[in-house]
Amino acid sequence: MQKIVVAGGGYAGLGAIGALQKLQDAEIILIEPGSGHQLIPELPEALAKHGSIDNHVVPYDSLLAETRVKYIRHYVTNVNVERRVVCLDNKDEVSYDWLVLATGSEPAMPPIPGLRDVAHTLRDAHDARKIKNELQYGKEQRVAVIGGGLTGVEVAGMLAEDHDVILVEAFDRLLPALGLGLSQYAYRRLIAAGVTVVMGQKLVRVNPPRIELEKDHYEYDVLIWAGGITPPKWIKTTELPLNVAGYPLADAYGQVLPQIFVAGDLWHVVIDGQEIPATAQLAAIAGNFVGDTIISRITNDGSPGPAFRPRLRGMLISLDEGQGVGWVLHGGIPVRGFSARTLKNISFQQYRLKLSKIFDRPWPLLEPRD
Ligand SMILES: Cc1cc2nc3c(=O)[nH]c(=O)nc-3n(C[C@H](O)[C@H](O)[C@H](O)COP(=O)(O)OP(=O)(O)OC[C@H]3O[C@@H](n4cnc5c(N)ncnc54)[C@H](O)[C@@H]3O)c2cc1C
Structure with a gap:
């Protein structure tokens, strides 16, 4: 049985787990220090007068309750590539066959x-x-x-x-x-x-x-x-190869070393010479892509598959509780005002719906485990 360790339960880590759950015969471990998946793009609105931060954090206990994902509540502090283990902040080590690093940025x-x-x-x-x-x-x-x-x-x-x-x-x-x-x-x-x-x-x-x-x-x-943003400090102390910006040096599949992948903010994605801005949308797509890539490597279908070319659905920025600005669809159709803000709200809800589907949990995902 293959043992797949995912470090970081953000957009990229959960995207990867969503894909990896398709593997029937694998042990999946999430290592994450927090108690809940943080819906970071929603945090600015939590700062408004009637906003509540708790409404934007989905408890892992509840999210993962119906899955076979094992959740270890710690920080990854290092990776020993030769021995194929990740080191945790409590000095424990967790071995892996495949490792997805998705610990975000600082x-x-x-x-x-x-x-x-x-x-x-x-x-x-x-x-x-x-x-x-x-x-x-x-x-x-x-x-x-x-x-x-x-x-x-x-x-x-x-x-x-x-x-x-x-x-x-x-x-x-x-x-x-x-x-x-x-x-x-x-x-x-x-x-x-x-x-x-x-x-x-x-x-x-x-x-x-x-x-x-x-x-x-x-x-x-x-x-x-x-x-x-900048790469997290811990990554600089590992033996992983880094690019000039200090991010793990990954190929077009997010692969850094034979069994190690990165996703999310930690994957500095450059396509056709152009840097793709780090967003939650990109992180979720990249996590999913990396999960699928690992599946295809494990099942050894012989083909490396297509390289990562994310199809972004837009970029929307809130300007207050009722207004926004940005673009949507692949060609980049500009939107502004109430429609942009509404589309942004819809994208938040779509993400929650997707999570509730992937992890088989009832909408809107905020209830504690019963
Ligand atoms: C205020 C704000 C607003 C934003 N708005 C938008 C937006 O509107 N749209 C958009 O697409 N993007 C937005 N972004 C960007 C988006 O939030 C990030 O690009 C996205 O969260 C990156 O996903 P990730 O999975 O790589 O990292 P994260 O979502 O940050 O998840 C990383 C996870 O790793 C865990 N972790 C950290 N260190 C370790 C460790 N050493 N070991 C194990 N686990 C660890 C963390 O606890 C966290 O759960 C916004 C960002 C901010 C800060």
Whole structure:
């Protein structure tokens, strides 16, 4: 019987397990430190006044109750390639025949003086709880959000109704992953919602209660850093080959070494010379792909199969609880306003439905195990 270990129960890890469950005769082990699958793209809305973080975390006990997946609640800290074992934070080792590393990414925080001491990041439910504990809902509190990409824009938009928000972006436009027209739309919506948007200036120092930009400075009560992602620290201490950005060096199948694959944010996907932005959608597709690839290697059907070419269904960004912006369908049809926000909500619900189908659990997946 083949033993398949999946490290990380996020979008990619569960995508892989979803595929691997098709293998009748395999032992599947999930190693994951958290108690629940975090619906990370939904976290910005959990920060809004009536949002609840618990509504965006699906307990693994319940999710995996009807499966034969064994869930070990620990961190993977290293991989011993020669002995084919993963090392855990409690010093245990778990052997594998096949290994999927899907432990996600970490917020990238440059060495800007003062930043690390006071800024929040938003990468998981734990971060969201810490931010929420500091937020007071009334227009007086000043929230500074640094970074005008997907996370920064969504957080700024969600907090605008109950806070005095300033959004700072070093480049001269928001949301560089979208076309110019859509990023200008997002800018106008945020301004209309009362957000102060400062573009074209870098943050150079945090000197509480002030953020100092290249030219201007502003006072804040809560500071949120949304300046991109980086590979997790633990991966750098392994003997796995890494690319220049510090991610495991994977081929077009997500394979790093003969029995080791990566998926999700940990797989730095470049296709035809173009980097594909790390998203939950990409992670879920990649996890599934890697799971299927392992099945075909095990069943030894002789063909390496097609290389990874994800068919993305769109990219949608919330601008507040009722508005959004982005594109849908493979050709990239722009959408904005209420329709974009509605489509984003539908995509969240579709993901939950998919999970409930894969793991045979009742909708909406939030009930504790009975
Ligand atoms: C605020 C925010 C909003 C976003 N919005 C969107 C959006 O609207 N649409 C979209 O497509 N994407 C969005 N993203 C990006 C998306 O969340 C990520 O790309 C996606 O979660 C990556 O999936 P993953 O499975 O690789 O990692 P994750 O979902 O982060 O899962 C990683 C899992 O690994 C576990 N883990 C960590 N370290 C270890 C370890 N050492 N050993 C074992 N397990 C470990 C973690 O506990 C976690 O459960 C957003 C991200 C953020 C932060």
